[in-house]
Amino acid sequence: MTTTGTEAPKPRAGASLLLLASGASFLAVLDVTVVNLAIPDLHDDLGSGFKGLSWVITLYAVTFAALLAPAGRLADALGRRTLFVTGVSVFTVASALVAASPNLGVLLGARAVQGLGAAAMIPASLAIVLTDSPPERRRAAIGQWSAAAALAAAVGPAVGGSLVDLAGWRSLFLINIPFGLYFLYGATGIPRTTGTGARKLPDALGTLLLGAGVGLLCLSISKGSDWGWSEPSTLTCVLGGPALIAVCLLRSARHPAPALEISLWRERTFALANAAAFFYGVALFAWLLVGVLYVTEAWDYSELQAGLAMTPGAFAATFVALRVGKLPPSYGPRLATAGGAVVLAGTAFLLAFTLPDQPMFLAYWLPLGITSGIGMGAVTTGTSTAAALSVSPLRFAGATGLNQTARQIGGALGIALLATVVAGRTTGIADFERIYLISGCASVVVGVLGLGLTFAKPPAPAAPTSAPATTATSTATTTDRKTPDADTADTTR
Incomplete structure (x- = not known):
C-alpha cells in the first residue's frame, strides 16, 4: 500500500480501526448471503417471475465483479479513507433505495449500485487493516478481518431467514x-x-466493457428461451456480450492501469486457479440459491426454516476453510481444490438423482449439507491460496482481485443458468435436480483444473487463507503493496 501525506495514527487507529474494517467486511458478505432467502418473499410482494428476480443476485454479482479489481487501485489513487467513506456511503444509500423499492425495476437498479458500494468497501477495509495495524499484529489483524467475513457467511442464512419471516424482505436492507x-x-x-x-x-x-459484456451474456442465457434463440435481441446479447469482454481483455493487455491484471495469466498456476474459480462460481451461486428454492417449495419450509436448514453447511465450510488454510503451500492448494471438488461433485450428483419430495432434514439434508460445506470450504481456500501463492508478494493484490472477479463472473452465469431451468415458483423436483447436475459437472471441471495447481519452488511466505465458502461475493483485494510487510498480506474467498 503506497500512500502519501499520511497523518500520524491516532490512538483509536489500532483495535477500533480493525473493528471498523472487520465490520465493513462482515456487512458486505452478510448482504450477499441473506438475499437468497428473500427470493420467495419478493415473488409474493412484487409478483415477478423467478427469471426477473434472479437479477437481484446477478446484478450485484456483475457490478461487484467488474469493479472489484480496479477498486483496489483507487485506494492508492484516492486514499483508503476516501474510498472507504465513498463505498460505505454508496452502499448505505443504495440499501435504503432497495428497501423502499416500489417495483422490480427500481429494486434492480438500486441493487446494482449496492454492488458498486460493496466493491469499494472490501479493498478499502483490507487497506485499513494492512496500513493501520502495527506490523507485529498485521497477520493476526488479517485473520480477524477474514474471520468476520467467515462469520457473516455462517450466520447469514439464519439471520436472513429470521428477518424475512418476522418483518419481510425489506428488513434485510433496512438493517444496513x-x-x-x-x-x-x-x-x-x-x-x-x-x-x-x-x-x-x-x-x-475497460471496467464498463467488462460489466456490460458479462451482463449481456447473462441476459442472453436467462432470457433466450423467452425471446427465442434466433431473435435479433437474443443474438445481439449472445454475440455482443463476449465481444465486449474480448475488447476489455485487449485493452487490459495494453493499458497502463488495466481493468483486469491479465498479465498475471502468464503464470500457469495462477491461470488454472482463475479458471477453477470461474467454474466454482458457476457451481456455488446456483447451488446456494437452488437449495433455498427447493426447501421452500418442495418441502414447504418457511424462510426461517430454510435459513436454519442452510446454516450447518455454512458453518462446516467456515471451519474447513480455516483448517485448510494451514496446509503446507507445496501441496495444500492442489489437495484442497481437487479434493474439495470431488466431495462437492459427489454430493451434487447424489442430490441430482435422489431429491425427495417430502421433508427429510436429519436423515438426508443435514448430512449432505455438511458434506457440501466441507467441499465448498476446501475449494474456496484452495483456489484463493493458489492465486496468492503463484505470484510475488508485490502482486498479491492484483492476483486476489482477478481471482475473485473470475468467481463472481462465474457466479453470475450460474444464476443465469438456474433462471433458465427454474422458470417460476411452480417447479418440479426434476428442475432442482438439473441444477444440482449442472453444479456437479462444474465441480468436476474444478477438480481437474485443481490437479494442475503445483509450485515449482517454495513460494514466498503468506498468511494462511481463511474464507467463507457460502457467499459469492466475500473478497479481499487492495493495491499492490510495496511495504516490507507485503508478504503478510492475506486474502479471503
Missing part, C-alpha cells in the same frame, strides 16, 4: 442503514491520506 451510519462515524478515525500520483486511475472504459 444504522450500520452504515456507524461506519461513516468510525471512518473519522482513519488517518487522512492524499493518495499518490505514482498510480494511475483504473481504466474506466
Whole structure:
C-alpha cells in the first residue's frame, strides 16, 4: 500500500480501526448471503417471475465483479479513507433505495449500485487493516478481518431467514442503514491520506466493457428461451456480450492501469486457479440459491426454516476453510481444490438423482449439507491460496482481485443458468435436480483444473487463507503493496 501525506495514527487507529474494517467486511458478505432467502418473499410482494428476480443476485454479482479489481487501485489513487467513506456511503444509500423499492425495476437498479458500494468497501477495509495495524499484529489483524467475513457467511442464512419471516424482505436492507451510519462515524478515525500520483486511475472504459459484456451474456442465457434463440435481441446479447469482454481483455493487455491484471495469466498456476474459480462460481451461486428454492417449495419450509436448514453447511465450510488454510503451500492448494471438488461433485450428483419430495432434514439434508460445506470450504481456500501463492508478494493484490472477479463472473452465469431451468415458483423436483447436475459437472471441471495447481519452488511466505465458502461475493483485494510487510498480506474467498 503506497500512500502519501499520511497523518500520524491516532490512538483509536489500532483495535477500533480493525473493528471498523472487520465490520465493513462482515456487512458486505452478510448482504450477499441473506438475499437468497428473500427470493420467495419478493415473488409474493412484487409478483415477478423467478427469471426477473434472479437479477437481484446477478446484478450485484456483475457490478461487484467488474469493479472489484480496479477498486483496489483507487485506494492508492484516492486514499483508503476516501474510498472507504465513498463505498460505505454508496452502499448505505443504495440499501435504503432497495428497501423502499416500489417495483422490480427500481429494486434492480438500486441493487446494482449496492454492488458498486460493496466493491469499494472490501479493498478499502483490507487497506485499513494492512496500513493501520502495527506490523507485529498485521497477520493476526488479517485473520480477524477474514474471520468476520467467515462469520457473516455462517450466520447469514439464519439471520436472513429470521428477518424475512418476522418483518419481510425489506428488513434485510433496512438493517444496513444504522450500520452504515456507524461506519461513516468510525471512518473519522482513519488517518487522512492524499493518495499518490505514482498510480494511475483504473481504466474506466475497460471496467464498463467488462460489466456490460458479462451482463449481456447473462441476459442472453436467462432470457433466450423467452425471446427465442434466433431473435435479433437474443443474438445481439449472445454475440455482443463476449465481444465486449474480448475488447476489455485487449485493452487490459495494453493499458497502463488495466481493468483486469491479465498479465498475471502468464503464470500457469495462477491461470488454472482463475479458471477453477470461474467454474466454482458457476457451481456455488446456483447451488446456494437452488437449495433455498427447493426447501421452500418442495418441502414447504418457511424462510426461517430454510435459513436454519442452510446454516450447518455454512458453518462446516467456515471451519474447513480455516483448517485448510494451514496446509503446507507445496501441496495444500492442489489437495484442497481437487479434493474439495470431488466431495462437492459427489454430493451434487447424489442430490441430482435422489431429491425427495417430502421433508427429510436429519436423515438426508443435514448430512449432505455438511458434506457440501466441507467441499465448498476446501475449494474456496484452495483456489484463493493458489492465486496468492503463484505470484510475488508485490502482486498479491492484483492476483486476489482477478481471482475473485473470475468467481463472481462465474457466479453470475450460474444464476443465469438456474433462471433458465427454474422458470417460476411452480417447479418440479426434476428442475432442482438439473441444477444440482449442472453444479456437479462444474465441480468436476474444478477438480481437474485443481490437479494442475503445483509450485515449482517454495513460494514466498503468506498468511494462511481463511474464507467463507457460502457467499459469492466475500473478497479481499487492495493495491499492490510495496511495504516490507507485503508478504503478510492475506486474502479471503
